[in-house]
Amino acid sequence: MARLLEAVLAISSELELNTALRTIVEVSADLVDARYGALGVLNEEGEFADLFTYGVSEEVYQAIGRLPTTHGLLEELMAHPRPLRVDDVPAHPGFREYPPGHPVMRTLLGTPILVRGTVYGNLYFADKRTGMPFTGDDERIVAALASAAGVAIENARLYERIRRNTEEFQRSLLPPLPALNGLAACARYLPSSSVPRIGGDWYDAIMLPDGVPCLMVGDVMGHDLRSATVMSQISNMLRVLAYEHCEPPSQILRRLDEILHALHGGPMATVLLARLEEEGDDAWRLRRATAGHLPPLLLPVEGRARYLRADGGHPLGVTPDLPRPDHQQVIPAGSTLLLYTDGLVEDPAHGLDRGMASLAHTADRLRDLPLEELCELLLAHGGADFTDDVALLAVRLGDPAALRGARA
Incomplete structure (x- = not known):
């Protein structure tokens, strides 16, 4: 519980939006001991507009060359915005082949992030460092962090609006x-x-x-x-x-x-x-x-x-x-x-x-x-x-x- 509270505090302390998003995926991945993590920000069409990753090197990221699509397993998070836990990714009916250069991932834990009741993005993790599947406790932890993340993201967006308006007012003087x-x-x-x-x-x-x-x-x-x-x-x-x-x-x-x-x-x-x-x-x-x-x-x-x-x-x-x-x-x-x-x-x-x-x-x-x-x-x-x-x-x-x- 102490580690969860520390993670919530870290997420809630960031006011710059991109920094907040990176912090969310990093502290969440650390808390569930995931080898890989990502937070995909969705646009109005339901596709990824931005992606913040954990455990993926810049070389691998560039080799993949594009943002993931919201199809296959990720489509399930869109269609059913609730936590998703998969013990064997390749055996799942919704699995699609990984693009060239993408790390092979065996297990998955994902959850949507809601901001004011609307899906803002998907938070998902792959492959515990122990080699074991994600657990029910991991799922509950990620769901709690996603709830805190929604509040942190809204605060960061409000901060950006206030900052922008403040600067415009100051410059007008x-x-x-x-x-x-x-x-x-x-x-x-x-x-x-x-x-x-x-x-x-x-x-x-x-x-x-x-x-x-x-x-x-x-x-x-x-x-x-x-x-x-x-x-x-x-x-x-x-x-x-x-x-x-x-x-x-x-x-x-x-x-x-x-x-x-x-x-x-x-x-x-x-x-x-x-x-x-x-x-x-x-x-x-x-x-x-x-x-x-x-x-x-x-x-x-x-x-x-x-x-x-x-x-x-x-x-x-x-x-x-x-x-x-x-x-x-x-x-x-x-x-x-x-x-x-x-x-x-x-x-x-x-x-x-x-x-x-x-x-x-x-x-x-x-x-x-x-x-x-x-x-x-x-x-x-x-x-x-x-x-x-x-x-x-x-x-x-x-x-x-x-x-x-x-x-x-």
Whole structure:
């Protein structure tokens, strides 16, 4: 009984659908000591749309070359959706010859998996490792696991729908990037790979009235609808404040903090606000201030990638009266600047410093790629599983002299 409960727990713990299906067949096969196992997912026509196997090598799977058909013995599971136990497969009236390359199987135990009363797929096993036929206890175990599997599959499908809808909602709050004078820009948003949550990560870029590109990235604390709402309000207010007030970035952040305290009681958020001004014929001056946000990563034309570390100031929501410093650097044309949220560099196993070092190393190696490809590979460098949302804004600085020539 303890092993059965452990198997049910393993099946019920998976929320990603394909992982859940693989787990179902693997733990079930182990529990009944089967040499082979498979879970066939059925389509609307009652044929197999996908197959998850256990004990079948990739070479054998490729040699068979096709999904099994729901005929012969498997047809009985379709016609009579209840457990099926066969002690001598070749002697059964419904047996059909195995296709070339298919392992010879002597005994069979199968059961349908029902999701909301409809057959979702067939779970079946062949050949106990002891060489004995499957028993009545095996049949009862598999039936119990199939019942738990139906609930797990429904939960995984619900998880996928929620995740998809959450991501669509989050992306709808993020603006398209405008044309930025003299800059090439690319942005990406990637939701957390954990349980679907609405996040507060965002990016933005606008052209100011004086013709200066303005860049923003931020992260509101929390993962719920209120965080997403506050994120949308902060990004919109910051856009308006930056456009209306020709002031240093630190002063604009102070104005934003005061408004947030008045409207929301000071929600916690980090923000990086930057201006990129033309500096002579071949450089740009980056003016920036941060509210507790991580430093931008510079990929210069010459030299190694480096973080523009400086006093980050305090996050929004602490107190609007505390001053935040402004910082500036002259950056050569052709350089690339990366603004990001902490989800891109969080490394639960090794800490933030390790994650930032890894990002800098990867970006340094990929610096010459087109921006779109660079952004995709920077997201991929963290693997498939991000523990937090990620917002990434990348800009490549053009030639100011060429820009002025185009204006003339």
